[in-house]
Amino acid sequence: MKRAWINYVLDILMLLTAIVLGISSLLVWVVLPKGYSPQWLLWIAIHKWSGFALFAEAFVHIALHWRWLWTMTKKVLRR
Numbered sequence: 001m002k003r004a005w006i007n008y009v010l011d012i013l014m015l016l017t018a019i020v021l022g023i024s025s026l027l028v029w030v031v032l033p034k035g036y037s038p039q040w041l042l043w044i045a046i047h048k049w050s051g052f053a054l055f056a057e058a059f060v061h062i063a064l065h066w067r068w069l070w071t072m073t074k075k076v077l078r079r
């Protein structure tokens, strides 16, 4: 797969994961009553794993743009 496609697929995946994380965050934060109901356990699991997935995806995203990030950092520090 070409580099541009890898970046594209990863970025779409990050967007979708962020949407799932956002919805689950709102549900466990303001909507659902805290406790051990099946609904709470389901959404806290979705929240936990989408949070973990987004973290891992962001790590890969940064790794793929490491050279760009390094070049920019040097430019900024030289100013």
Ligand code: HEM
Pocket (backbone or CB within 6 Å): 021, 025, 026, 028, 029, 034, 044, 045, 047, 048, 051, 052, 054, 055
């Ligand atoms: C990358 C972002 C995030 C990660 C990795 C993450 C991860 C987690 C994890 C691992 C738990 C514990 C799950 C368990 O008890 O099994 C949790 C609980 C929770 N999170 Fe997040 N979270 C993130 C973002 C957010 C955001 C943006 C909100 C709200 C605006 C939020 C609200 C909550 C709430 C309300 C709980 C339940 C706390 C409780 O049990 O009292 N989280 N989160």
